[in-house]
Amino acid sequence: MGQKVNPVGFRLGIVKGWDSSWYGGKEFPDKLVEDERIRKYIQARIPKGSIARVVIERTLKRITLTIHTARPGIVIGKGGGEVDKIKEELKKITGKDVQINIFEIKRPEIDAKLIGETIAQQLQARISYRRAMKQAISSAIRVGAQGIKVRVSGRLGGAEMARTEEYKEGRVPLHTLRADIDYAISEAQTIYGKIGIKVWVFKGELYGKRDLSPAAQITAAQSDRGNDRGDRRNDRGDRRGERGGEGDRGDRRRGRNDQNRGGGAGGGAPRGQGGQGGGPRGGQGGGQRGGQGGGPRPGGGGGQGGGPRKR
The missing domain is CATH 3.30.1140.32 (Ribosomal protein S3, C-terminal domain)
Structure with a gap:
């Protein structure tokens, strides 16, 4: 019957806790009705507060409410004024001191x-x-x-x-x-x-x-939320490391520049002076614009692979 029963009530005491934490004794029915009245009042009092749960704890002279909300600013109000008003109103309803804690839901x-x-x-x-x-x-x-x-x-x-x-x-x-x-x-x-x-x-x-x-x-x-935030920061740091390390992008740029300049045996050379392993603008076997010695563009004798351009 796992498909039919309430999943939260089915797991109470195993992975789920109670929304009301107190011992009632002979006053149990009255306190249970009062808890329901408190929850309905808070939902009606702050309809736009995105309130998911209200956990109620009782001692002999005090009631502690923990409000789980995705919008704590609306519940607290400007300078905490809204919370103070709710405390006074609940004190009139219950006849006891009321303490309110706000718990923010980070992932609504x-x-x-x-x-x-x-x-x-x-x-x-x-x-x-x-x-x-x-x-x-x-x-x-x-x-x-x-x-x-x-x-x-x-x-x-x-x-x-x-x-x-x-x-x-x-x-x-x-x-x-x-x-x-x-x-x-x-x-x-x-x-x-x-x-x-x-x-x-x-x-x-x-x-x-x-x-x-x-x-x-x-x-x-709160601890789980902190761990998640730390994991996200570590991932961001790894991405930065991959981006800022010795990547291929800089090597490709340097190689492209060397090719355009006409590289010699030990690196690039000026345009007309192709080295032994010259690129497209000068080399031993006569490139497009010069031969072994690769004369300058307008004049000069070409190397073994070709002479100056004819105009």
């Missing part, structure tokens, strides 16, 4: 939630669903996803009867538990009704035991 093209929201916005703008899906897939593969699958369901293109269409590129191994698969659902409200969007993104396989706490996941993501 391979985040399933952001891909789904982008497709939903395009469908609401009456862009062809096929074009929107193919653009999202090509962007994800170009950025580094190993596989992606997108499925849309509803009255596609304003058709009378609802249907489902799916596009896939690469591999998406839903049965492999160590596979890092991101999954999300989005909805597009069109004039014909709602269109559901499901996105699966396969980012690679993870080996070894992992620390699934929210803080550890953020640290791991």
